Amino acid sequence: MSFHPRMDYAPAKFHQSARALPEEGEPFAYTPENQAKFDACVKRYPPDQRKSAILYALYLAQGQQGSLTRAAMDHVATQIGCTAAEVEDVVSYYTMFFTKPVGKYVLYVCRTLSCALVGAERVTEELEAALGIQRGETDPDGTFTLVEVECLGACDRAPVVMVNDGWQERLSPDRVRQFLDDLRARGEASLSGCHLCKER
Numbered sequence: 001m002s003f004h005p006r007m008d009y010a011p012a013k014f015h016q017s018a019r020a021l022p023e024e025g026e027p028f029a030y031t032p033e034n035q036a037k038f039d040a041c042v043k044r045y046p047p048d049q050r051k052s053a054i055l056y057a058l059y060l061a062q063g064q065q066g067s068l069t070r071a072a073m074d075h076v077a078t079q080i081g082c083t084a085a086e087v088e089d090v091v092s093y094y095t096m097f098f099t100k101p102v103g104k105y106v107l108y109v110c111r112t113l114s115c116a117l118v119g120a121e122r123v124t125e126e127l128e129a130a131l132g133i134q135r136g137e138t139d140p141d142g143t144f145t146l147v148e149v150e151c152l153g154a155c156d157r158a159p160v161v162m163v164n165d166g167w168q169e170r171l172s173p174d175r176v177r178q179f180l181d182d183l184r185a186r187g188e189a190s191l192s193g194c195h196l197c198k199e200r
């Protein structure tokens with residue numbers, strides 16, 4: 001049994017792959033629907049605190065094209081009224097933002113203490129073996145991206161894997177392959193839910 005053989009807080013593979021320096025990309029602007037969502041969100045803040053909407057602005061941009069190009073980040077900077085460097089600071093800090101295309105399902109395996117104590121590292125190793133990739137990488141057909149993250153706030157259901165915006169709780173290594181098959185077959189409907197809103 002391994003127990004966090006590497007607790008590097010800036011895994012090289014992660015930064016070399018999904019969190020690489022952004023490419024310029026095609027010219028970017030919000031769709032009318034996303035522009036309306038952004039405008040509704042930013043109204044909640046005083047005009048001099050428009051920057052408070054930056055996470056939502058980035059979330060919309062990433063949702064629109066799958067990852068964040070330089071052009072998308074420049075668009076967010078214009079919308080928010082800040083510099084491109086400030087947007088890049090935020091993007092490089094949060095693990096949920098990607099500067100390179102990711103798979104249809106992003107598997108965020110929690111590696112913090114509660115999950116580590118009940119086998120998160122072995123879950124990650126089994127995911128790597130089943131998918132033929134390492135943490136930070138995307139499988140060849142673009143279905144799964146595997147990343148490690150810190151506490152997801154569901155420690156009582158450890159080990160926890162967030163899948164896009166959904167959750168799989170208490171995932172044991174021996175159930176990893178079935179978990180992947182279920183995701184391929186039924187998508188996020190196969191997930192066990194979230195301890196905050198859905199019990200099974």
Ligand code: FES
Pocket residue numbers: 110111112113114115116150151152153154155156158160
């Ligand atoms: S330690 Fe894994 S969810 Fe909190």
